[in-house]
Amino acid sequence: MIKKKMKNFSITLLSICIIGLMMGNFTVPVNAENKTMTHTFSKSSNRNRSQTITIPGLVRITSMTVNTGTVTYSVNGYEVTISCKNGSYVDYDEETKYISNYAYNTGETYPPNKYSYSNGDYSGTLNLQDVKNSPYTVSEQQSKSFSYTYENYRSCEYDANGKIISQGSFWYQDSQSVYPKGYPINEDGYSGNIPYQGSSMVYEEVFSAWPNGAKRSVLEHWEAKFRGTLYKTVDVQKNDYTGYYSGTVYGDTTYYYAYTVTINYVTNSSPAINIVSPVQDTIFSEASTAFVPIASVYDPDGDTLSCSVYIDSETTPRDTKTISNTQTAQNVSFNALNLGNLSQGTHTMKFTVKDNELTQQAIISFKVDKTAPVLGTIDIASTKDSITVTGSATDNMAMHDTPYRFYAGSNDSGWKSSNSYTFSNLSPNTQYQVKFTARDKVGHVAEKTANKYTQALKPIISVGNANENSLIVSFSENNPTGTQYLISCGTQYVNAQGSLSNTPVWLVPQGRSITVSGLSSNTSYTFTAKARNGEGLETGASDPKSGRTLALPPQTLEFPEIKQNSIKVRWAVITGATRYDIEVDGQIVNNGTSNTYIHSGLQPETSHTYRVRVTNEGGTGNWGALYNQSTLMDNPGMPINIHASWTKTEVTLTWDAALKASGYQVEVDGVVQDNESNRSYTHYGLQPESSHTYRVRAINAGGCSDWSEYIYVTTLPNPPIPPNEISTTITKNSIQIEWEPNIKADRYEIEADGFISNNGSSTLYLHEGLVPLTTHHYRIRGVNSGGTGEWSQMFSVTTYPYEPYVPENVMATADKNAITLTWYLASYASSYEIEIDGASIVEVEDTSYEHGELLPGTSHSYRVRSKNITGVSDWTSPVTISTSLDTGSAVTAITNVAAIVTTDSIVLSWDESAFLCEYEIEVDGQLKDNGRNTTFAHTGLLPGTYHEYKIRVKNLETPNDWCVVLTISSLPEPPNRTSITDYYATNHSIQLWWEPVEGAVSYDIEADGELLANVTDITYIHEALLPGVSHQYRVRARTLLDVSQWSDLFEVAASTTTFEVQCAAGEEFDYSLLAINVQDFSGVKYVVSFNEEDLEVIDLCTFTPVNDTMQSGAIAGTNLFVERMEGTIEFTFTENIAPGTCWSGELTTIRFKSRNGNTTYIGFVEDRN
Incomplete structure (x- = not known):
């Protein structure tokens, strides 16, 4: 590693500044002074530097510079924050290292001379020093x-x-x-x-x-x-190069920065200020219009000071004063201020003092109160002679030391420190005006006034002056006039009218009493009362007081024993009665406490009068109603000419009037029934086939007659239940139906294809003369003396088809070991029988048969006939054919023989047996050379004629055996044209019938130009139609091979049952109901619908002499029963129709009247259950 030192800078502070900062008793000159100082940031790798220093007595910074980069500052009092950035570096450090034998693999490519190296913090360019190759071999496709x-x-x-x-x-x-x-x-x-x-x-x-x-x-x-x-796959040699590189690379460089800042500034001493008036949180009101603010000021330098006063956030002072000689504190009085103009709430008053350089301030808060106190909850409570007022109030500033005052009417409490006060010795249930007053610190007042009643006195009552239906309740306490009372009697209350009510009623009695009426007689009542004051505050209940009403006379008088010579009178016992008086024919009799009286010694059939009154604790009551009673007469005579009639569930008796009879009694199965004065009796709700006994006697006031003789009646049985276990025997032209007998059926009715027949007591019915392969519909019911039973379920039976036709166009082909027969499908055939060589018979379902496992060169004969459930057809003509010889010569078999048949031609075709071979064909016994052609056309034939064909491959040396033998018929003429013969239309369906066509296997029905159905029957029902819409039909017959021409077009419409009515308001019109070819009215309803807002029914049946407008019931003089509902009329008809016959006619004519002249509609529906 190599390290280079580029530069070395050092920065020193001015010695005078260092000495000045180190002095502990540093002072600021008396007057403002300009000064200069420097501040140094030592060397650092951080380019951006910031530091906060303190300059005692600082007034302001006049300038600030830096030796490199830029400088900014901010001042907060004596503290100055200095920030430097973007300066030039003053020193730096740089790192390097040497890389040798760095390996770099380049694969098949030769390594380059230079390599750019980069790893971590070091990078640079290396030079190629050496190259090595590691070749290898790979397999490729x-x-x-x-x-x-x-x-x-x-x-x-x-x-x-x-x-x-x-x-x-x-x-x-x-x-x-x-x-x-x-x-x-x-x-x-x-x-x-x-x-x-x-x-x-x-x-x-x-x-x-x-x-x-x-x-x-x-x-x-x-x-x-x-x-x-x-x-x-081949082997290919590949190169693998690696280069080795060396050189110097370089790491990071670190830069160092330092700053020297020069500061020019001004120093000074600050003045001081204190607030004398107002004091903190002083409260002023709107009356504070001339308040004088006062402040004390001082300056150590003795500078002349400018003093100002401000309100809230104002920037313009309300007043300014100039003060000298300030080395000693002085009070400054400002001009008077109108604080009453300020808004409600808290405000600030700011005082400032300023010398030539600095400004000092003092701020104090004060309040302005312009609003009255806010009242809290005011509670006013009362007793029968006092009122207590309790309240509270708050102020947004402060309340007065004695803030509360109370009033009740003319009573005044004066100002109180307590928030509660009681007024005593007041009148009960009297209203007083109550006032609660509160004041705040500056004298603002708030008050609330309310009316308050003292409580009422608990009532003192008495009950007296009884009557049969009333009592008087009186009050004796000293509540004032107009006081309301709630008077209770058990669970009820007295209302202002003096009646008892289930609802509480407060009332003001007139004259301090009230009469309670509507009470029950001879009844004890207990009353209590409560009073309430004008505010609805109730007292407790009074002591209970009771009273009893007078007793009413007996409501009814009974005469339990009336004889020819005496009358016994009896009445109900009256609770609390101490005596009964009875007036007998105008004479008053004291009957004591007994509630019965016997009036004897009288004459028969004489009239007498009676009335009764009651005495109880309350006194003697009024007389009861006057009763008139007569002594008895002689017994009545016995009823005669008694007749009985009955149904399944009812028995009706009638008889002649008996002498002196006032009524009748009927004994029904041992139980006596009172029939009043009626001379007929109906026993309802009976079971079918149940036995009953009856007898009748007359009664009057004198007694009863003897009973009549017993009458014995057995009700009619129920109609038979529908037959079951129904079986059928079918042929092509008939259907025989048989069912299990019902012991309750006297006879049977059977409906066959809609026609009802009386079958008597027989349980077998034969339906003959039918068309083969047609479907017929049946149902059966039983009949007995109880009526007609329910129909069985409808069931359908189809006749058998015609005997099948003889199979046509029998074709036989042969090879060495088998003979194959084919023929056309025969009409009505379900299977086929093949007679082989006049002996065995084989049955098949298809139209082909292969006779296999035969010897070559053998001859065989075949006949075919069709078969179905009805029978078998005739045999076809025999077809004789031989299997081919196994000679080993050229191929002589003929395969895939086909025939195209029309009414006047037959065209045969077959597959070529061998290349360029020729054929011979025998047609109806004549031999023809067909050359190489594999087709033969036989034309000019008559329709429906049979022709025999034999085909073989031509051999010039020795003729071959016939390979194919065929008997084929030309097509017959198309089937005859049918015609539609009848129809039946309802609202939603149309049924058609047509003539049968010989040989037809089915029929096509076309409706409105579209093929509708294909059926085997000669009738069809077209359903789901719209009423009144017309449809066009035509029919054609279909055989297995052809179809007939269409029948003539036949047009018919479904029935419409809705009729439009147009007539003037008030106009009447008739609407008739017709029935056509009805065989059974049971279970049928005829329903007429209309708009009740448009039409009024005047007469339901104009056949009768009166207008029939009943809602339901039988129409007198007719077989009609009507049931009316809103907008509908239902009719049922009870006509009995002999089986095998039908009924047509007018059921009724209804007369309507138009209510409004609107166009409207009448609908009709035949409803069959």
Whole structure:
């Protein structure tokens, strides 16, 4: 390491300054003086320096300079803070070191001559001294692309139209068969397989052509491409260089700084000031308008002083005085100040004194109070003869020594130091004006006035002057007139009207008493009372006092025993009664305490009068009501002509009037019922098939007649439950339905496709004359004397189809060991049977059959028929064909035979058996040479005619066996056209019916131009429609092979049940309800809806002579029952319809009247449960 010393500076202080600072008794001259001093910052590596020094007697700094850089300062009294910065350095230190044999690896690159070194605090440039190489060997992959073309050839033959009719096999094996893993490569170290990329024909060579110039025989040249990239590994030598470097590098440099500061300044002695008046926290008010401030001043130098006075933060003095001879303290009196103009609160008064150089100040706080004290909580309490006032007050400055004063009416307490005072000997329940007054230190006053009542006296009451319904409550204490009272009676209270109420009521009695009315007679009542003063402060309850009301006479008189010669009178016992008086035919009888009286010795059917009064502790009450009672008459006669009628749940009895009868009694199952004067009785709520007994007798005041003879009745049974365990027997034209009998059913009704029939007591129903493969809907119910039972669940049954058609277009093909049969799908067939060689029969579901494991050259015969659940078709004509011989000669089999059939032609086609081979075909027994053609067209045929074909490969030497034998029919004429025969429309559906078509397997239904459905039935229901919207329909028949023409267009609309009504206000109109072809009204409601704001119902049924406007019930003279709700009318109809018949007619006509003439709407819905 090398260290260089560049410079060395030293700074010394002026000796006079050092001596002056070291003197302990340093003094400041009497008068101000200019001075100079220096301050030194010693050498340091910190360039920015700062220090605070003290200069005794300092007045101000006149200038400050520094020998290098810049200087700034700040003064705080005698303390001066000096800051220096940006000076030039006065010395520095620098570090170095030598680096040798520094290694630097450059890999395959040769090292450079120079290297920039940097490590930690040292850096520099090193020179290359030596180089070493460490070579090594590595393995690397190299790649190369390869390709290979594989050539192949094949022949191809075209017809005159340029269509390929045969293609030969390729001369060589397929490239991928030869090289399944790709083409192998082994070249220049590269070894592997390149993959197959695809094949394409490169060109073709034409060998022969058709006369029209089109090519006939060609040789195609094909190329298969193999292409890919292979890899090999080789060894490569690599260099690894390292350079070695040496040289000197340099570290950090440290710089040192020092400053000398020259200061020019002025010194002086400070004057002094003390405040004489006001003293700290003096309080002034708005009345302080001429206050004289006073201060004492002094200056050690005896300078002439300028003295000023300021208020708060003012910058302009209120007054200024000049004072000399200041080496001795002097008082300075300033001009008077108006402190009352200052704002409320705390203020400051500042006094200043100044010589030629320095200013001193003194500040004192004082307060200005312009507001009265703030009152706190004032509490006023009272008794029946005193009022106590307690209060408090605060002031933002200070309160007076005796701050409080109290008043109550004309009573005055004077000023008090206590904040509470009591006024005594006051009147009860009397209002006094109460005042609380407070004052502060400077005499400001605050006060609060309130009215206060003394408390009321506790009431003293008495109760007397009883009546049947009232008592008088009186008061005897000395509360003043107008005092309110709360009078309690048990849990109730007396109100101002004198009635008892559940709600407390404060009242002012008139004349110091009140009459309490509305009381119960002969009842003891206990009263208490409370008073309250004008502020609502209540007293305690008075002592309780009781009183009892007079008793009422008996409310009713009873006559428990009335005979022809006597009458017994009885009345309710009155609690507290001491005597009863009874007036009998105008004569008063004292009956003592007994509540019964017997009036005897009377004549039959004579009238007598009675009334009763009660005496109790309160005296004798009023007479009760006058009663008139007669002695009895003779007994009545017995009822006759009693008739009974019954239903499942009710029995009704009727009879003729009995002599002298006033009423009747009915004994129902041993229990006597009072029927009053009614001559009919209905026993409700009975169980079906329950037994009951009845008899009747008459009654009057004299007694009862004898009972009639017993009547025995058994109610009707419940309707039968729906039949169950329903079974069906089906054919193509009939459906037989059978069900388990119900012992409670007398007969049965069955609904078949919407038509209801009476099936009597039979549990078997046969539905005949049906169309095959059509669906029919049924439900069954039982009937007995109790009514018609519920329907069973609706169930659907489909008739069997027609017998299947004979299979058509049977085709047979043969090879050496098997014969294959195919045929067309037969209408209505579910399976097929094949008769083989007239012996065995095989059943299959498909339209083909392969007879295998046959011997070559053997002949076999076949017949086919179709089968379904209804039966079987006739057999087809026999087809005879032989298997081919195993001769080892050229291929003679014909495969993939197909036929295209129309009404007037049959076109056969098959695959080519061998290249350039020819064919023979036998058509309906005539042999034809078909050449090389693999198609044959048989035209000009009649529809639906059968034709037989045999096909074989042509052999010039020995004819081959027939390979294919076919029996094919041309297509028949399309099915006949159908027509729509009937329809039924509801609000949301339309059902259609059409004529069946022979041979049809299904039908297409088109609605509004779109295919809607395909069904096998001859009816269809189009649902989810909008009411009143029209739809267009047409139908066509469909066979397995063809369709008929569409039927004529048929247009029909869904029913609409909403009607628009336009009529003048007040105009009446009729609305009729019609029913058409109804077979059963049970469970059907006819609902009419309308706007009640627009329409008024005048008559629900105009058929009757009166206007029917009831809300619910039967309409007299009709079979209608009505139920009305807001905006709707529901009708039910009870007409019984014989099974097998239907009802059409007018249910009712409703008469409406328009309320407002608005256009409105009436809706109608048929609701079937």
